[in-house]
Amino acid sequence: MQDNDFRHHVTHVVEQGYTILPLLLTSEECAEAVVQLDRLYALRDRGGLELIFNKARIFERLYQIAPLLRIVRHFLGDDALLSSMHGSVLGPGEGKGGLHADGSITGHNRARSMADDDGGERITSHVLALNTIWCISEFTDTNGATRLLPKSHLHTSLEMPKGGLERSVIARAPQGSVIVFNVNTWHGPSHNQTQAPRYAVLNPWRRHWTRCEYEMAEVVDPQVLERAGEERRIFGIDAEAPYVERWQWDRDKGGPTADHAQLARGKN
Numbered sequence: 001m002q003d004n005d006f007r008h009h010v011t012h013v014v015e016q017g018y019t020i021l022p023l024l025l026t027s028e029e030c031a032e033a034v035v036q037l038d039r040l041y042a043l044r045d046r047g048g049l050e051l052i053f054n055k056a057r058i059f060e061r062l063y064q065i066a067p068l069l070r071i072v073r074h075f076l077g078d079d080a081l082l083s084s085m086h087g088s089v090l091g092p093g094e095g096k097g098g099l100h101a102d103g104s105i106t107g108h109n110r111a112r113s114m115a116d117d118d119g120g121e122r123i124t125s126h127v128l129a130l131n132t133i134w135c136i137s138e139f140t141d142t143n144g145a146t147r148l149l150p151k152s153h154l155h156t157s158l159e160m161p162k163g164g165l166e167r168s169v170i171a172r173a174p175q176g177s178v179i180v181f182n183v184n185t186w187h188g189p190s191h192n193q194t195q196a197p198r199y200a201v202l203n204p205w206r207r208h209w210t211r212c213e214y215e216m217a218e219v220v221d222p223q224v225l226e227r228a229g230e231e232r233r234i235f236g237i238d239a240e241a242p243y244v245e246r247w248q249w250d251r252d253k254g255g256p257t258a259d260h261a262q263l264a265r266g267k268n
Protein backbone atom coordinates (compact mmCIF):
# COMPACT_ATOMS: atom_id res chain seq x y z
CA MET A 1 0.00 0.00 0.00
CA GLN A 2 1.31 3.45 -0.92
CA ASP A 3 1.76 5.91 1.94
CA ASN A 4 -0.98 8.22 0.67
CA ASP A 5 -3.46 5.30 0.53
CA PHE A 6 -2.44 4.33 4.04
CA ARG A 7 -3.04 7.88 5.28
CA HIS A 8 -6.42 7.99 3.53
CA HIS A 9 -7.54 4.79 5.29
CA VAL A 10 -6.25 5.93 8.66
CA THR A 11 -8.08 9.25 8.33
CA HIS A 12 -11.29 7.46 7.34
CA VAL A 13 -11.11 5.23 10.42
CA VAL A 14 -10.37 8.22 12.66
CA GLU A 15 -13.13 10.43 11.23
CA GLN A 16 -15.82 7.98 10.10
CA GLY A 17 -15.08 4.93 12.27
CA TYR A 18 -14.37 2.55 9.38
CA THR A 19 -12.65 2.08 6.04
CA ILE A 20 -12.59 -0.46 3.20
CA LEU A 21 -9.30 -1.86 1.86
CA PRO A 22 -10.14 -3.12 -1.63
CA LEU A 23 -9.12 -6.33 -3.38
CA LEU A 24 -6.63 -7.90 -0.99
CA LEU A 25 -7.63 -11.48 -1.86
CA THR A 26 -7.67 -12.90 -5.38
CA SER A 27 -10.81 -14.39 -6.92
CA GLU A 28 -9.16 -17.84 -6.66
CA GLU A 29 -8.61 -17.35 -2.94
CA CYS A 30 -12.22 -16.23 -2.48
CA ALA A 31 -13.46 -19.24 -4.46
CA GLU A 32 -11.48 -21.57 -2.18
CA ALA A 33 -12.82 -19.74 0.89
CA VAL A 34 -16.40 -20.29 -0.39
CA VAL A 35 -15.78 -24.03 -0.78
CA GLN A 36 -14.47 -24.21 2.77
CA LEU A 37 -17.21 -22.00 4.25
CA ASP A 38 -19.86 -24.21 2.64
CA ARG A 39 -18.19 -27.29 4.12
CA LEU A 40 -17.97 -25.69 7.57
CA TYR A 41 -21.49 -24.26 7.40
CA ALA A 42 -22.82 -27.82 7.27
CA LEU A 43 -21.09 -28.33 10.66
CA ARG A 44 -22.23 -25.01 12.15
CA ASP A 45 -24.30 -26.54 14.97
CA ARG A 46 -21.10 -28.01 16.38
CA GLY A 47 -18.92 -24.91 15.99
CA GLY A 48 -17.96 -25.43 12.34
CA LEU A 49 -17.70 -21.70 11.68
CA GLU A 50 -15.62 -20.87 14.78
CA LEU A 51 -11.81 -20.47 14.82
CA ILE A 52 -11.60 -21.33 11.16
CA PHE A 53 -7.82 -20.75 10.85
CA ASN A 54 -7.60 -24.23 12.39
CA LYS A 55 -9.92 -25.73 9.78
CA ALA A 56 -8.66 -24.76 6.30
CA ARG A 57 -5.33 -23.42 5.05
CA ILE A 58 -6.95 -20.59 3.07
CA PHE A 59 -7.97 -18.83 6.29
CA GLU A 60 -4.36 -18.69 7.54
CA ARG A 61 -3.80 -16.22 4.71
CA LEU A 62 -6.05 -13.63 6.37
CA TYR A 63 -3.44 -12.66 8.95
CA GLN A 64 -0.55 -12.60 6.50
CA ILE A 65 -1.65 -9.61 4.43
CA ALA A 66 0.71 -6.68 4.93
CA PRO A 67 -1.60 -3.71 4.15
CA LEU A 68 -4.17 -4.96 6.65
CA LEU A 69 -1.57 -5.64 9.36
CA ARG A 70 -0.16 -2.16 8.84
CA ILE A 71 -3.55 -0.57 9.55
CA VAL A 72 -4.28 -2.89 12.49
CA ARG A 73 -0.91 -2.19 14.11
CA HIS A 74 -1.19 1.53 13.47
CA PHE A 75 -4.26 1.62 15.73
CA LEU A 76 -3.63 -1.22 18.18
CA GLY A 77 0.14 -1.38 18.47
CA ASP A 78 2.76 -3.70 17.07
CA ASP A 79 1.74 -6.53 19.40
CA ALA A 80 -1.99 -6.46 18.44
CA LEU A 81 -3.78 -9.77 18.92
CA LEU A 82 -6.19 -11.70 16.77
CA SER A 83 -9.32 -12.05 18.90
CA SER A 84 -11.24 -14.64 16.87
CA MET A 85 -11.94 -15.74 13.31
CA HIS A 86 -15.50 -16.66 12.43
CA GLY A 87 -17.03 -17.76 9.13
CA SER A 88 -20.29 -16.10 8.05
CA VAL A 89 -22.76 -17.42 5.51
CA LEU A 90 -25.75 -15.08 5.34
CA GLY A 91 -28.54 -16.91 3.53
CA PRO A 92 -31.26 -15.47 1.27
CA GLY A 93 -33.77 -13.53 3.38
CA GLU A 94 -31.45 -13.23 6.38
CA GLY A 95 -29.95 -10.06 7.85
CA LYS A 96 -33.04 -8.10 8.83
CA GLY A 97 -31.76 -7.28 12.31
CA GLY A 98 -30.53 -4.00 13.73
CA LEU A 99 -27.12 -2.60 14.49
CA HIS A 100 -24.78 -3.22 17.42
CA ALA A 101 -21.32 -2.22 18.61
CA ASP A 102 -18.85 -5.03 19.34
CA GLY A 103 -17.09 -5.67 22.64
CA SER A 104 -20.37 -6.06 24.52
CA ILE A 105 -19.62 -9.64 25.63
CA THR A 106 -15.93 -9.57 26.55
CA GLY A 107 -14.85 -6.00 25.79
CA HIS A 108 -15.16 -2.47 27.12
CA ASN A 109 -18.70 -2.11 25.75
CA ARG A 110 -20.00 -4.76 28.15
CA ALA A 111 -22.82 -3.09 30.11
CA ARG A 112 -22.06 -5.05 33.30
CA SER A 113 -18.46 -3.89 33.22
CA MET A 114 -19.37 -0.21 33.35
CA ALA A 115 -18.36 1.26 36.70
CA ASP A 116 -20.44 3.91 38.48
CA ASP A 117 -17.54 6.30 38.08
CA ASP A 118 -17.70 5.96 34.27
CA GLY A 119 -20.79 8.19 34.34
CA GLY A 120 -22.41 6.05 31.65
CA GLU A 121 -19.64 6.86 29.14
CA ARG A 122 -17.69 4.23 27.24
CA ILE A 123 -14.08 4.74 26.17
CA THR A 124 -13.81 6.66 22.90
CA SER A 125 -10.47 8.42 23.37
CA HIS A 126 -8.41 5.52 21.98
CA VAL A 127 -9.06 2.66 19.59
CA LEU A 128 -9.22 -0.35 21.90
CA ALA A 129 -10.09 -2.93 19.26
CA LEU A 130 -10.96 -3.23 15.59
CA ASN A 131 -13.24 -5.60 13.76
CA THR A 132 -12.40 -6.64 10.21
CA ILE A 133 -14.88 -8.26 7.83
CA TRP A 134 -13.51 -10.05 4.78
CA CYS A 135 -15.81 -9.78 1.78
CA ILE A 136 -15.55 -13.28 0.37
CA SER A 137 -18.54 -12.40 -1.80
CA GLU A 138 -18.83 -9.03 -3.46
CA PHE A 139 -20.74 -6.79 -1.01
CA THR A 140 -23.66 -5.07 -2.76
CA ASP A 141 -26.72 -3.00 -1.86
CA THR A 142 -28.93 -6.08 -1.89
CA ASN A 143 -26.95 -9.16 -0.81
CA GLY A 144 -26.67 -8.58 2.94
CA ALA A 145 -23.49 -6.49 2.94
CA THR A 146 -22.47 -5.02 6.30
CA ARG A 147 -23.99 -1.66 7.14
CA LEU A 148 -22.17 0.83 9.36
CA LEU A 149 -23.17 4.02 11.13
CA PRO A 150 -20.54 6.66 10.26
CA LYS A 151 -19.04 8.58 13.20
CA SER A 152 -20.83 6.40 15.75
CA HIS A 153 -17.42 5.36 17.19
CA LEU A 154 -17.32 8.80 18.81
CA HIS A 155 -20.70 8.39 20.52
CA THR A 156 -19.99 7.93 24.23
CA SER A 157 -23.21 6.15 25.29
CA LEU A 158 -23.74 2.40 25.14
CA GLU A 159 -27.11 3.18 23.52
CA MET A 160 -27.17 3.49 19.74
CA PRO A 161 -27.48 7.10 18.48
CA LYS A 162 -31.09 8.00 17.58
CA GLY A 163 -32.07 7.11 14.02
CA GLY A 164 -28.90 5.04 13.67
CA LEU A 165 -30.34 2.39 11.38
CA GLU A 166 -31.76 4.98 8.97
CA ARG A 167 -28.45 6.85 8.82
CA SER A 168 -26.29 3.75 8.39
CA VAL A 169 -24.57 3.10 5.06
CA ILE A 170 -24.01 -0.13 3.21
CA ALA A 171 -20.35 -1.08 2.73
CA ARG A 172 -20.27 -1.79 -1.01
CA ALA A 173 -17.04 -3.60 -1.78
CA PRO A 174 -15.57 -5.84 -4.46
CA GLN A 175 -14.92 -9.48 -3.63
CA GLY A 176 -11.63 -9.88 -1.73
CA SER A 177 -11.87 -6.54 0.12
CA VAL A 178 -11.78 -6.10 3.87
CA ILE A 179 -13.84 -3.68 5.95
CA VAL A 180 -11.96 -2.37 8.98
CA PHE A 181 -13.86 -0.60 11.75
CA ASN A 182 -13.47 0.68 15.28
CA VAL A 183 -15.01 -1.66 17.89
CA ASN A 184 -17.24 1.25 18.95
CA THR A 185 -18.83 1.68 15.50
CA TRP A 186 -22.43 0.47 15.23
CA HIS A 187 -22.87 -2.03 12.42
CA GLY A 188 -24.73 -5.16 11.35
CA PRO A 189 -25.55 -7.21 8.28
CA SER A 190 -28.18 -5.77 5.92
CA HIS A 191 -31.04 -7.76 4.41
CA ASN A 192 -29.94 -10.36 1.88
CA GLN A 193 -32.60 -9.91 -0.81
CA THR A 194 -30.86 -12.14 -3.34
CA GLN A 195 -31.15 -15.88 -3.90
CA ALA A 196 -27.46 -16.52 -3.08
CA PRO A 197 -25.66 -16.66 0.27
CA ARG A 198 -23.33 -13.82 1.21
CA TYR A 199 -19.96 -15.16 2.35
CA ALA A 200 -17.67 -13.35 4.79
CA VAL A 201 -15.10 -13.92 7.48
CA LEU A 202 -15.35 -11.92 10.71
CA ASN A 203 -11.96 -11.26 12.12
CA PRO A 204 -11.68 -8.95 15.18
CA TRP A 205 -8.39 -7.67 16.64
CA ARG A 206 -7.58 -6.38 20.11
CA ARG A 207 -4.87 -4.69 22.13
CA HIS A 208 -2.29 -6.98 23.68
CA TRP A 209 -3.38 -6.11 27.21
CA THR A 210 -7.11 -6.79 26.84
CA ARG A 211 -8.88 -10.14 26.85
CA CYS A 212 -9.57 -11.69 23.47
CA GLU A 213 -12.80 -13.53 22.67
CA TYR A 214 -10.94 -16.85 22.94
CA GLU A 215 -7.74 -17.93 24.69
CA MET A 216 -6.06 -17.88 21.31
CA ALA A 217 -2.69 -19.16 22.53
CA GLU A 218 -4.53 -22.23 23.84
CA VAL A 219 -6.91 -22.90 20.95
CA VAL A 220 -4.55 -22.41 18.01
CA ASP A 221 -3.46 -25.68 16.46
CA PRO A 222 0.35 -26.11 16.98
CA GLN A 223 0.89 -26.60 13.23
CA VAL A 224 -1.07 -23.45 12.41
CA LEU A 225 1.06 -21.57 14.94
CA GLU A 226 4.24 -22.94 13.39
CA ARG A 227 3.15 -21.91 9.89
CA ALA A 228 2.30 -18.39 11.11
CA GLY A 229 6.07 -17.74 11.22
CA GLU A 230 6.86 -14.18 12.25
CA GLU A 231 3.19 -13.41 12.72
CA ARG A 232 2.78 -16.03 15.47
CA ARG A 233 2.74 -13.16 18.00
CA ILE A 234 -0.85 -12.37 16.96
CA PHE A 235 -1.94 -15.45 18.92
CA GLY A 236 -0.72 -13.82 22.12
CA ILE A 237 1.64 -16.48 23.43
CA ASP A 238 3.46 -13.74 25.34
CA ALA A 239 0.16 -12.28 26.58
CA GLU A 240 -0.71 -15.37 28.62
CA ALA A 241 -0.99 -14.71 32.35
CA PRO A 242 1.36 -16.91 34.41
CA TYR A 243 -0.29 -19.82 36.21
CA VAL A 244 2.86 -20.31 38.29
CA GLU A 245 4.99 -17.71 40.08
CA ARG A 246 6.66 -15.19 37.77
CA TRP A 247 10.22 -16.42 38.40
CA GLN A 248 9.11 -19.83 37.07
CA TRP A 249 7.46 -18.39 33.95
CA ASP A 250 8.86 -17.99 30.42
CA ARG A 251 6.80 -15.11 28.98
CA ASP A 252 7.88 -15.63 25.37
CA LYS A 253 6.96 -19.28 25.46
CA GLY A 254 3.76 -18.75 27.48
CA GLY A 255 4.60 -21.57 29.90
CA PRO A 256 6.90 -22.59 32.76
CA THR A 257 10.64 -22.24 32.15
CA ALA A 258 12.64 -25.34 31.23
CA ASP A 259 13.73 -25.62 34.88
CA HIS A 260 10.08 -25.85 35.94
CA ALA A 261 8.76 -27.94 33.08
CA GLN A 262 7.12 -30.31 35.57
CA LEU A 263 4.60 -27.54 36.38
CA ALA A 264 3.38 -27.33 32.78
CA ARG A 265 -0.31 -27.79 32.07
CA GLY A 266 -2.07 -28.83 28.87
CA LYS A 267 -0.14 -27.86 25.75
CA ASN A 268 3.09 -26.78 27.53
Ligand SMILES: O=C(O)CCC(=O)C(=O)O
Pocket residue numbers: 088102131133144145146147187188189190200202
Ligand atom coordinates in the same frame (compact mmCIF):
# COMPACT_ATOMS: atom_id res chain seq x y z
O1 LIG B 1 -22.09 -10.06 8.99
C1 LIG B 1 -22.01 -8.82 9.00
O2 LIG B 1 -22.17 -8.12 8.01
C2 LIG B 1 -21.77 -8.13 10.32
C3 LIG B 1 -21.07 -8.99 11.31
C4 LIG B 1 -21.12 -8.45 12.69
O3 LIG B 1 -22.08 -7.86 13.07
C5 LIG B 1 -19.99 -8.62 13.58
O4 LIG B 1 -18.94 -9.16 13.20
O5 LIG B 1 -20.09 -8.17 14.75
